[in-house]
Amino acid sequence: xxxxxxxxxxxxxxxxxxxxxxxxxxxxxxxxxxxxxxxxxxxxxxxxxxxxxxxxxxxxxxxxxxxxxxxxxxxxxxxxxxxxxxxxxxxxxxxxxxxxxxxxxxxxxxxxxxxxxxxxxxxxxxxxxxxxxxxxxxxxxxxxxxxxxxxxxxxxxxxxxxxxxxxxxxxxxxxxxxxxxxxxxxxxxxxxxxxxxxxxxxxxxxxxxxxxxxxxxxxxxxxxxxxxxxxxxxxxxxxxxxxxxxxxxxxxxxxxxxxxxxxxxxxxxxxxxxxxxxxxxxxxxxxxxxxxxxxxxxxxxxxxxxxxxxxxxxxxxxxxxxxxxxxxxxxxxxxxxxxxxxxxxxxxxxxxxxxxxxxxxxxxxxxxxxxxxxxxxxxxxxxxxxxxxxxxxxxxxxxxxxxxxxxxxxxxxxxxxxxxxxxxxxxxxxxxxxxxxxxxxxxxx
Amino acid sequence: xxxxxxxxxxxxxxxxxxxxxxxxxxxxxxxxxxxxxxxxxxxxxxxxxxxxxxxxxxxxxxxxxxxxxxxxxxxxxxxxxxxxxxxxxxxxxxxxxxxxxxxxxxxxxxxxxxxxxxxxxxxxxxxxxxxxxxxxxxxxxxxxxxxxxxxxxxxxxxxxxxxxxxxxxxxxxxxxxxxxxxxxxxxxxxxxxxxxxxxxxxxxxxxxxxxxxxxxxxxxxxxxxxxxxxxxxxxxxxxxxxxxxxxxxxxxxxx
Numbered sequence: 001x002x003x004x005x006x007x008x009x010x011x012x013x014x015x016x017x018x019x020x021x022x023x024x025x026x027x028x029x030x031x032x033x034x035x036x037x038x039x040x041x042x043x044x045x046x047x048x049x050x051x052x053x054x055x056x057x058x059x060x061x062x063x064x065x066x067x068x069x070x071x072x073x074x075x076x077x078x079x080x081x082x083x084x085x086x087x088x089x090x091x092x093x094x095x096x097x098x099x100x101x102x103x104x105x106x107x108x109x110x111x112x113x114x115x116x117x118x119x120x121x122x123x124x125x126x127x128x129x130x131x132x133x134x135x136x137x138x139x140x141x142x143x144x145x146x147x148x149x150x151x152x153x154x155x156x157x158x159x160x161x162x163x164x165x166x167x168x169x170x171x172x173x174x175x176x177x178x179x180x181x182x183x184x185x186x187x188x189x190x191x192x193x194x195x196x197x198x199x200x201x202x203x204x205x206x207x208x209x210x211x212x213x214x215x216x217x218x219x220x221x222x223x224x225x226x227x228x229x230x231x232x233x234x235x236x237x238x239x240x241x242x243x244x245x246x247x248x249x250x251x252x253x254x255x256x257x258x259x260x261x262x263x264x265x266x267x268x269x270x271x272x273x274x275x276x277x278x279x280x281x282x283x284x285x286x287x288x289x290x291x292x293x294x295x296x297x298x299x300x301x302x303x304x305x306x307x308x309x310x311x312x313x314x315x316x317x318x319x320x321x322x323x324x325x326x327x328x329x330x331x332x333x334x335x336x337x338x339x340x341x342x343x344x345x346x347x348x349x350x351x352x353x354x355x356x357x358x359x360x361x362x363x364x365x366x367x368x369x370x371x372x373x374x375x376x377x378x379x380x381x382x383x384x385x386x387x388x389x390x391x392x393x394x395x396x397x398x399x400x401x402x403x404x405x406x407x408x409x410x411x412x413x414x415x416x417x418x419x420x421x422x423x424x425x426x427x428x429x430x431x432x433x434x435x436x437x438x439x440x441x442x443x444x445x
Numbered sequence: 446x447x448x449x450x451x452x453x454x455x456x457x458x459x460x461x462x463x464x465x466x467x468x469x470x471x472x473x474x475x476x477x478x479x480x481x482x483x484x485x486x487x488x489x490x491x492x493x494x495x496x497x498x499x500x501x502x503x504x505x506x507x508x509x510x511x512x513x514x515x516x517x518x519x520x521x522x523x524x525x526x527x528x529x530x531x532x533x534x535x536x537x538x539x540x541x542x543x544x545x546x547x548x549x550x551x552x553x554x555x556x557x558x559x560x561x562x563x564x565x566x567x568x569x570x571x572x573x574x575x576x577x578x579x580x581x582x583x584x585x586x587x588x589x590x591x592x593x594x595x596x597x598x599x600x601x602x603x604x605x606x607x608x609x610x611x612x613x614x615x616x617x618x619x620x621x622x623x624x625x626x627x628x629x630x631x632x633x634x635x636x637x638x639x640x641x642x643x644x645x646x647x648x649x650x651x652x653x654x655x656x657x658x659x660x661x662x663x664x665x666x667x668x669x670x671x672x673x674x675x676x677x678x679x680x681x682x683x684x685x686x687x688x689x690x691x692x693x694x695x696x697x698x699x700x
Contacts, residue, residue: 151637260630323461326475337633344630347478347517348457 005031005190007222007399008210010197010234012036013044014173014385015377016226017180018392019399024187026396031218032181032189033210035196040177043228046354047385048256048294049170050273050284052095053117054108054162055383056440057363059424061111063387063394066417068166070389074176077389078183088176093285095167095273096127099159101140102277102296103444109162116420120163127161131272133265133340142280142298145330158278169273169284173385180392197227200238200374207238207373222399224375229308229355231378235369244370245431249379252358253304253311255328257351258290262342267291275444279335282443291343293336293351297442301331308355324349356382361439366395366429368408375399376431383445390417398426446499449548450489451559451571452482452518454511458564468663476510478517481560483628484621488590489558490522491626495592500524502551506535506543512644519639520631526642527551531649536661537566539654541574546652553579554616556597561585561620576618584611585620 007023009016012034020030036042051071053064070077071090078087099105112119124136137154144150170176181191199211200223209219227234229251235242242248261267266289273284280298283291295301329349337343359365359379366377377395384391394415401413412427427433439445456462460474478486486503493499503518503526505511515526529543548554557579562569569585576583588608589600597617601609602624631639678685678692694700 262632263629323459323475329475334633334636341634342632344632345636346630347483347521348459348480349475349477 002209002217002219005029005218005220007031007224008033008218008220009224009226010210011042011226011228012039012177012181012191012193013042013226013228014040014047014177014180014388015380015391016224017177017184018388019224019226019377019395020189021180021184021187022392022396023399024184024189026400028222030184030189031220032191033195033197033212033218034191034193037193038178039181039191040174043354043357044177044385045174046256046352047173047382048282048284048292049173049176049385050095050282051090051169051386052097052167052273052275053112053115053164054095054097054103054105054275055111055445056104056107057436057438058111058114059428060363060445061108061117062115062417062420062422062424063390065115065117066420066422067387067390069419071170071386072166074179078179079186081179081183081186083179083182085175085178087179088173089171091168091171091285092166093168093272095164095275096122096131097162097164097275098278099161100138100276100278102142102280102298103275104440105162112162112164115422117164118166120165122161122163124158124160131274133262133267133342135339135341137338138278139338140278142278142300142335144300144327145334146327147300150334163272167273170385171287197234197237200234200241202239202371202374205240205371207371221373222375222403223373224377224395224399226377228380229311229357231357231376233308235376235378238369238371238374241369241371241374245365247360247365247379247431247433247435249357249359249365250305251308251311252356253306253353254295254356254382255324255332255351255353257293257324257329257332257349258286259293259333259336259346259350260344261289261291262340262344265342276336276339277444279338281332281335283336291336291340293332294443295328295332296444301328306355311355324351324353356443358382361435361437362441362443362445363436363439364429365431366391366398366426367431368398368402369431373403375402381445382443394426446492446496446556447552447554448489448492448499448501449554449557450482450485450501450503450518450523451544451557451575452486452503452505452514453479453560453563453565454505454507454514455479455563455565462668464666464668468666470666476513478514479560479563481562481564481621481623482518483521483560484623484625485558485560485619486518486521486523487626487628488619488621489556492556492592493522502527502554504544504547505529506531506540506649508532512646515644516636516639517631519642519644520636521628522635524642526644528644528646529649529652530646533649534663535649537568537570537574538657538660541571541578542654542657543649543652544571544575545578546654547647548579550647550652556592556616557581557618558621559618561587561622572618572620579616579618582613582617583620584613584617586622587619588622588624590619590625
């Protein structure tokens with residue numbers, strides 16, 4: 001006799017755990033299945049946990065801004081659940097978006113105004129007052145250190161910044177997922193680890209459940225693909241699902257670096273999360289008074305699409321997949337060092353390497369599928385961590401509505417963001433959409 | 446004062462080494478300035494600042510890519526560099542003879558700093574051989590260094606938690622260890638400046654060093670498989686802390 005659940009969620013990262021939590025609150029008996037050994041230890045573990053509102057679309061801004069409310073009130077969001085590991089902390093540093101040619105900041109400002117995001121406009125004098133270590137020259141266009149122009153002396157100055165005081169970052173993304181897992185468990189949710197889904201079982205185009213690598217079959221009328229970088233592989237297991245998506249996902253290798261803060265500057269306590277499109281990077285404080293430096297995927301950088309199974313086979317074992325490359329180490333740290341010339345750059349590369357789950361237009365797919373009962377929250381492209389609590393609610397409501405008969409493809413589900421009182425058309429995230437050319441086609445979303 | 450720093454271009458300790466053939470490995474990995482040598486460069490630059498009117502020369506024996514490691518030393522504050530270029534895998538005998546010849550050509554220094562070992566070979570010999578060849582005093586595993594006119598006072602880590610205090614004359618060779626200082630990493634302006642500093646390249650063959658009577662040859666490389674296993678400490682917080690202290694003291698031996 002197979003074990004039976006109301007919903008199986010494939011993946012126990014930040015979004016998978018959030019969906020489980022919300023479905024549990026709605027009375028679903030859920031099971032998250034993850035091939036790794038604990039919650040949030042896949043690609044979520046490599047997330048920088050940035051919480052910022054600037055996105056290239058208005059709905060993107062709205063969802064991110066709604067998410068602030070969850071991070072600012074984390075304990076209550078979790079139903080004041082006890083987690084033996086303690087709670088993750090939202091480090092409310094505020095978020096700086098430098099006005100540059102690398103970001104369409106005028107569009108962001110328009111979206112901020114439309115959504116009602118609290119922000120300030122800083123001139124360069126104000127930026128220097130708040131972050132004295134920043135050099136505010138314009139370095140555009142983004143180049144690589146191999147390019148002789150990289151070291152050209154800049155002539156122009158930036159135009160200031162948009163500052164969002166409610167932004168920041170989450171100090172421990174893995175712990176944040178563990179927190180949500182405990183909250184979901186308190187509502188009856190179950191989590192199964194070290195278990196790999198190898199088959200999506202279905203009959204007459206209705207999902208029946210999954211089969212694990214050891215042959216175990218588990219039944220559920222609802223299966224949700226939240227498999228992160230493995231998302232396209234899971235979709236390929238479900239008959240007709242992959243083919244029914246106009247937007248596809250694939251895994252992108254990505255590196256994040258860390259460097260010591262300038263001598264005498266307490267970046268950890270006085271610094272701000274900063275998005276620097278002028279240099280194609282973003283940075284935030286990290287424990288040890290370090291700069292954590294991510295890439296905004298500038299055009300001059302080669303994108304390395306990989307097979308996630310091959311990548312993770314190398315992880316922690318033989319192979320180069322979890323190794324920082326010297327070229328990218330230099331590219332990202334040198335770029336950041338143009339803004340922070342007194343930042344120290346160690347001789348030995350330091351950082352992490354993991355995968356993004358990218359959609360064709362870098363906007364996620366939050367949708368049903370062509371198979372009844374099979375849903376997906378995929379293509380989160382390195383920019384949806386912050387949105388996870390909101391996406392959890394949105395996906396749970398979408399699933400519930402569809403299970404009760406809504407034809408979401410014909411009559412898209414409308415979801416109200418309860419904190420900011422705005423309704424968004426979930427069809428925006430449809431698998432059947434055309435490529436959204438309003439996207440930044442980068443981690444900026 | 447003339448100060449030499451001997452540095453080595455070594456595989457990144459975080460790199461995954463893939464063995465090729467019997468005794469080679471895939472060198473398309475990151476290479477770095479040997480971490481023990483970072484302390485040597487840092488101390489050399491500190492002495493230069495203390496004494497004034499001094500020059501720090503970084504010297505390395507290695508393949509042409511070792512120039513990147515010399516650039517790292519230059520970015521940390523060395524003034525110029527010498528690369529003794531060779532494609533052979535030099536053991537400590539060859540290395541010390543090559544260093545002696547190149548340093549001799551350049552002019553005898555007052556102090557030579559180098560890491561107490563390289564993280565790839567861990568031979569712990571080069572500084573002794575170099576000092577013997579140059580007829581200099583030597584101290585290794587140095588964790589404290591001070592210079593007073595023509596004399597040097599160093600503190601060395603010795604076996605069984607003992608520390609040796611050595612008073613020695615100049616010129617001398619110092620093998621630096623971790624506790625000596627905290628290397629200050631270069632900034633981007635320093636890295637850019639280092640690109641313009643002089644690096645003299647000398648072919649090892651041109652130094653015509655005396656062929657050693659014997660040398661080390663690596664016959665075979667085998668991967669060192671490190672198994673990691675996690676262990677959960679259970680119980681009340683007080684019990685867990687006591688267990689942790691016991692593990693750190695008796696198993697890890699770090700307390």
